[in-house]
Amino acid sequence: MLAEELKQQLIEVVGEANVQDNKASLLVYSYDATPQFQSIPDAVVAPRNTDEVAEVLKLCNEHHIPVVPRGSGTNLSAGTTPVEGGIVLLFKHMQDIIEIDEENLTVTVQPGLITLDLINAVEAKGLFYPPDPSSMKISTIGGNLNENSGGLRGLKYGVTRDYVMGLEVVLPNGDIIRTGGKLAKDVAGYDLTRLFVGSEGTLGVITEATLKLVPMPESKKTILALYEDIEAAAEAVSSIIAHRIIPTTLEFLDQPTLKVVEEYAQIGLPTDIEAVLLIEQDGPQEVVDRDIEKIAALCRDNQAIRVDVAKSELEADALRTARRTALSALARLKPTTILEDATVPRSKIAEMVRAINDIAREYKVDICTFGHAGDGNLHPTCLTDVRNKEEIHRVEQAFESIFHKAVELGGTITGEHGVGAMKSPYLHLKLGDEGIAAMKGIKQAFDPNNIMNPGKIFAKSERKRVVVHA
């Protein structure tokens, strides 16, 4: 509970309707999409503009109250779970597209804007914003920025970071700063833009962003390659890249994932084979045709039993949409689905797939795998039941082994979901103690009172998975 005086001060800043603290409201902002994490905040505050954000942060900084910025709560690493209570900051009043600049090819937006609304708005003007996280129908740009979200088009186009040109950020002390701008070149001081992207809300609050747009690709083509052998599929991935073809999308789905996705989407996905690769290329028609032909040949060389070309954009879109539902569809099978996003260099993808299967056998856990194979970014997903403590323990052990293996192969513990509270106990595997100390130094410089999303990225100690329950 917030002190009554502070609550009144917050109400003075944002208005009474924008400070909620009844029990039901607190409960529904106690979670995000991460299983096993839930913690009740003290209040939910929805500022209406940048100045109000600054006033709220000043107050919280003064009273040492945690602030957890939250978009739509689709986070997968407990990044928006208020594990140390405090204020959940909403952006429902800050959802505008401020400007689409067709001369500089930029778009300037507020953080509460839904990703898909942004994509649709710029596409209506023949422009293209490539980052497309699976949750884009409901995720917000603010969330994408703070998590440096990836997506299906990441292989060719990169991730959110690659499209951020400038930011407006409110620091914990209430200072409002602007980084970067509509500039192709800018070396004036440290690159704070890149620092804030992917900072998981631990350094400040992004209140505006200027994003880079590119011209819409002229055409695209989608194929589905079917495999009887999972590892052969993974090897095809490495082979395509090694042959110097960079498709827009190169997704991998194994059989259990295919089955649940088909059960939900009912678009005629093959469910009697071991794995598929969903591959897409875009660009000028002749380049697309040539690449797709080469890719199809490479797939066949790597034991694809069939390669199907999507007959229409409608069919291609159905395939992409179906792929985006993979994680949620897996939840049909068991009460709890825990997913990870360990990432390895592209050339190691087959080795990683093999390792995941071995680890699943070793710990006797059910792991389904899908993901952005072309990015080396897999989503091994464990099907379990939170009520079965013994199994949950084995799941944690299995994931720890997966993290170790990924790092050993030159990879990382998280490719696109963030460290959050979920993976903080494992961050040292990737960074080492010195790396963590360097990052803590940065955190200390921006947020000396540790009010911004505390309990995320950095583990309090090197303990195993923290299960917080209200």
Place this chain on the structure above:
Amino acid sequence: MITEQERQRIQTDFQEKMDYDELLNCMRCGFCLPSCPTYIESGYDEAHSPRGRIALMKAVVDGDIEPDDDVKRSLDMCLGCRACEPVCPSGVNYGHLLEQARDIIYQNHELSATTKAIRNIAFKGLFPNQGRIRTMTGLLGFYQRSGLQKAARRTGIMKILPDNLAAMEKVLPEVPSLKQLKNRPDHLPSLVPQKKKVAFFSGCLMDSMFMATNDATMKLLQHAGCEIVIPDSQACCGALHGHSGEKQQAKALAKRNIIAFEDTGADCIITNAGGCGAFLHDYDHLLQDEPDWAERGKEFAARIKDISSVLVELGFDEYPLQLPDQVVTYQDSCHLKNVQKTFLEPRQLLQTIDGVQYVEMKDADRCCGSAGIYNIVESEMSMQILDYKMKQVETTHAKTIVTANPGCLLQMKLGIEREGLSDTIRAVHIVDLLLEAYEYARQPVGV
């Protein structure tokens, strides 16, 4: 206010009766949020989203929160449109969770005297009883025909009613007389070589206030090659009860209907009200815990079919159908689409009518805000949702809005009335439009 004692009883019942596996089935991905009208219209308030409501139900079971007024408010605010179900990759049966939760709350919570009286009249007195509904409708007809309606409007007595109730009074259809209401057929032959024997679920509102639409439905079926049985002993479907936390009564009605339709020898049971159809379609779930009835409920549910889907099946869309040139748009019935999964057939039928330019409206599958008695008990939210809907209608430039459920039909008429468009736009039930098109196409040339 929910008292302390009531909270405890509700919490215990939640722990005993809520389907915990189903609650856990929600993995909180948030994919449902953009489909939820109340989430959007409340300005993205998680407490008014399906994910939020499921989290609240689970928290009550877990003992993390008491079922207080805010929890009840969140559940009351739900339209029950179930638009969150088809978009849920995990396949959470949200509608069933909501029904169960509401049932527990309403069985344990002492309502205010007025609310209780209204609910009693509606759920116990009126809806289970075809005869009484007819009498009520008869009274309404008397009111309309006797000049009382005009008098009431003239004296301005309507002005003291809340805005939307006053407007609602205006949009009520001209109802048939008591005598017409009592002489309903129980069997009709096919008018062409017979293709199918069907039973018709006439519904209580549909067979009184919307009797003309029921007649049109039967005519279409006869023209399409159906022999029709209309069991006289059928009752209200129980949807209003089931959705408002009166599950026991819903079950009693379900049993009456199962008995009434069991021995009709019909291949399927036809409905023309999306809301009723969906509830009938869910009888298997409603009766799953009753050993003597579970199987019969399943058989009954499997035979439910909407009029538009049976018409397409019988090739009615290949008949000559014609109307004077007009732009037509279609407002989905939430339950017809989200529960019965019937949404292509109505569009297919409309598009085959000569003279009709079909324009799909944006968010045609978003609830219109009618939702049973929601537009009366939650009128502010309902009207906000309706205003959005009417904006989308206007963008299509449609002259005719087609619906497939009486609640939606009244709500769309209300929307037209509120926008002051009653001279230029009309709302019709799909069967009325189809019959109009069927008859228009067969007019002698030159008439």
